[in-house]
Amino acid sequence: MAQAPVLPRGFELPLEPRLPRIGSVDQVAVEERAATLGKRSIKREAKLWALDLAIRTIDLTTLEGSDTPGKVAALCSKAVRPDPVDPSIPSVAAVCVYPNLVPVAVERLRGGAVKVASVATAFPSGQAPLDVKLAEVRDVVEAGADEVDMVIDRGAFLSGRYAKVYDEIVRVKEASGSAHLKVILETGELGTYDNVRRASLLAMAAGADFVKTSTGKLPSAATLPVALVMLEAIRDVYEETGRMVGMKPAGGIRNAKQAVQHLVLVHETLGPDWLTPDLYRLGASSLLNDVLLQIRKERTGAYQSPDYFTID
Amino acid sequence: MSRLPVRKTYKLFVGGAFPRSESGRTYEAEGQNVARASRKDVRDAVRAARGAFPKWASMTAYNRGQVLYRLAEMMEARHAELADLCSGASEVEQAIDRVVWYAGWADKLAQVLGSSNPVAGPYFNFTVPEPTGVVGVLCPEEPALLGLVTRLLPPLVGGNAVVAVASEARPLAAVELAEALATSDVPGGVVNILTGLKRELAPVLAAHMDVNALDLAGADGDVAELERAAAANVKRVVHGAADGQSPWEVLSFLELKTVWHPIGV
Numbered sequence: 001m002a003q004a005p006v007l008p009r010g011f012e013l014p015l016e017p018r019l020p021r022i023g024s025v026d027q028v029a030v031e032e033r034a035a036t037l038g039k040r041s042i043k044r045e046a047k048l049w050a051l052d053l054a055i056r057t058i059d060l061t062t063l064e065g066s067d068t069p070g071k072v073a074a075l076c077s078k079a080v081r082p083d084p085v086d087p088s089i090p091s092v093a094a095v096c097v098y099p100n101l102v103p104v105a106v107e108r109l110r111g112g113a114v115k116v117a118s119v120a121t122a123f124p125s126g127q128a129p130l131d132v133k134l135a136e137v138r139d140v141v142e143a144g145a146d147e148v149d150m151v152i153d154r155g156a157f158l159s160g161r162y163a164k165v166y167d168e169i170v171r172v173k174e175a176s177g178s179a180h181l182k183v184i185l186e187t188g189e190l191g192t193y194d195n196v197r198r199a200s201l202l203a204m205a206a207g208a209d210f211v212k213t214s215t216g217k218l219p220s221a222a223t224l225p226v227a228l229v230m231l232e233a234i235r236d237v238y239e240e241t242g243r244m245v246g247m248k249p250a251g252g253i254r255n256a257k258q259a260v261q262h263l264v265l266v267h268e269t270l271g272p273d274w275l276t277p278d279l280y281r282l283g284a285s286s287l288l289n290d291v292l293l294q295i296r297k298e299r300t301g302a303y304q305s306p307d308y309f310t311i312d
Numbered sequence: 313m314s315r316l317p318v319r320k321t322y323k324l325f326v327g328g329a330f331p332r333s334e335s336g337r338t339y340e341a342e343g344q345n346v347a348r349a350s351r352k353d354v355r356d357a358v359r360a361a362r363g364a365f366p367k368w369a370s371m372t373a374y375n376r377g378q379v380l381y382r383l384a385e386m387m388e389a390r391h392a393e394l395a396d397l398c399s400g401a402s403e404v405e406q407a408i409d410r411v412v413w414y415a416g417w418a419d420k421l422a423q424v425l426g427s428s429n430p431v432a433g434p435y436f437n438f439t440v441p442e443p444t445g446v447v448g449v450l451c452p453e454e455p456a457l458l459g460l461v462t463r464l465l466p467p468l469v470g471g472n473a474v475v476a477v478a479s480e481a482r483p484l485a486a487v488e489l490a491e492a493l494a495t496s497d498v499p500g501g502v503v504n505i506l507t508g509l510k511r512e513l514a515p516v517l518a519a520h521m522d523v524n525a526l527d528l529a530g531a532d533g534d535v536a537e538l539e540r541a542a543a544a545n546v547k548r549v550v551h552g553a554a555d556g557q558s559p560w561e562v563l564s565f566l567e568l569k570t571v572w573h574p575i576g577v
Contacts, residue, residue, distance in 0.1 A: 307545075
């Protein structure tokens with residue numbers, strides 16, 4: 001087993017015997033707190049600031065079986081210049097595509113600030129042999145991906161084989177080299193908040209640069225309470241060790257209001273240091289258009305129509 | 313023993329439901345406290361209309377006519393209540409007759425307003441009317457019921473979804489009509505009725521980029537300013553008469569689409 005990065009007391013590995021010590025999550029309290037923070041009223045200048053930040057932290061994603069090089073090229077253009085008529089709108093943080101389309105995205109985004117992220121490790125199920133997963137990771141890094149989004153093996157996690165999950169993350173981290181590693185927990189399949197906390201700490205212990213909620217392939221994805229549980233795990237690691245791990249909620253964030261709620265959650269849990277694309281990402285596809293629409297509404301004062309924004 | 317009186321709260325009609333104004337405000341009209349809609353209520357109403365529009369527009373014209381006829385039936389059942397809230401029984405009867413009249417037009421509009429055009433070439437060339445989309449209507453102040461029905465039915469029968477701002481001084485008939493609408497098989501969101509101050513709601517509706525046509529029948533104050541705001545997304549602007557009844561009223565809210573189809577292919 002590889003050497004674990006430094007972790008809070010009680011979080012050292014192997015994890016199994018120590019699981020009771022990482023604490024459990026108070027379901028009622030976490031849902032109540034997430035709901036309360038979700039009700040914060042963010043208006044006018046603060047809203048514009050939040051919407052600008054939301055765009056800068058978006059991982060603009062397309063993960064469809066029907067993705068083509070043409071669609072990815074269009075996505076890349078949109079990532080660089082989200083609103084063709086408004087140069088004051090910043091670029092998004094990254095585009096996120098399937099491994100086969102990484103070369104297209106790399107070609108399109110060469111020389112710019114927008115990064116290329118790719119899902120790997122038998123996304124979205126993660127149910128493939130480790131060799132296959134590692135080969136996929138090496139391939140996407142070789143093709144030029146700056147960031148790798150891996151999925152954990154939920155089957156192993158739910159049957160209590162935490163060491164297998166841990167080892168896989170460590171091996172993938174090695175294989176991804178200098179590329180940033182985001183670890184997808186797929187919280188919709190983990191069942192409980194306790195499991196979400198456990199999986200978050202496990203992923204951080206194994207060397208994740210980011211923890212990410214979901215693949216976006218399940219109906220239940222980046223809910224506010226789940227995001228809060230993960231953010232609190234990140235905070236616990238930071239307070240004990242000083243290590244800053246990033247967070248990426250993904251899946252189900254479709255409108256600007258939800259995005260702002262997530263940003264409020266981060267600000268209240270981890271503070272403004274995390275409100276940067278280096279430590280926070282929003283995985284989304286349709287969110288970007290709604291944010292653009294809300295920005296134009298704030299600036300012009302008139303309610304806007306999706307007719308005047310690109311279809312994607 | 314005397315009963316506790318059950319008083320009525322006069323609310324908005326948005327998306328098939330009866331919400332209070334999101335602002336919680338009311339204003340006094342006809343001796344009652346009536347919901348005073350805010351710009352966010354306009355936003356919600358337009359969103360509801362936009363959501364309901366595709367289904368209403370794609371219904372067969374015959375089916376739309378049937379649904380509107382049922383609206384007349386529901387108004388007939390509320391004859392007495394409506395009469396109390398407008399100038400009397402004769403206004404209600406006129407309004408009901410007008411609904412029936414427009415209901416009958418639903419499946420005849422394409423024949424009368426559309427055409428088959430003679431062209432120099434091997435083509436069938438025909439023109440068909442299609443609904444414009446979401447229509448904002450500023451209802452006339454008077455007559456309270458007939459004015460509303462007169463401006464509401466033309467966009468409705470053509471397959472548009474409507475956001476109507478009721479008469480400011482006489483809004484109760486509109487609220488009563490909303491209750492008839494809610495039981496009439498008109499899908500929720502196809503008609504949305506807001507009560508409140510026109511000077512507050514009209515500019516928001518006129519500037520809303522997701523509204524495709526605007527009927528200024530009941531606009532007061534700076535009408536030119538409303539027209540200017542409506543130009544931002546090239547809304548169709550109509551100055552409807554408070555008492556018009558004609559298929560040409562419907563045409564104001566229809567787009568005529570012309571198709572060239574090659575013959576013999």
